[in-house]
Amino acid sequence: SMIYIFATEGRVSMHELLITIFLLLTSPITALFIAKVHLHMRERPDTLPKPEDSEGWASFEADGPARGVRDVMPVEPGSPDKTR
Incomplete structure (x- = not known):
């Protein structure tokens, strides 16, 4: 699509270029x-x-x-809250 637009209209689609760069940069991390x-x-x-x-x-x-x-102790029902 980018090549077609560049060949026919002589312009670069920045939107498609940015999406391509984003995908190339993030796919190895993913x-x-x-x-x-x-x-x-x-x-x-x-x-x-x-x-x-x-x-x-x-x-x-x-x-x-x-x-x-921090270590968090599970609070049992009926016991006072010890996180304060």
Whole structure:
């Protein structure tokens, strides 16, 4: 479509060009997320082959300690609210 408009009218469709650039930039990231979701839904770390180094699979390992996350105790019915 972009080539046809350029060949027949001699102009570039910026709308189509921006959509094409957006898709080319975001599709590798989307594919990575889809692959990671598939890995986490279908596989367990103990069923995967061991990596060559002593570390585990990066997808299943934490990057470091969680920051800004607090432990939340479940509140049982009838108990006072302890989140204040």
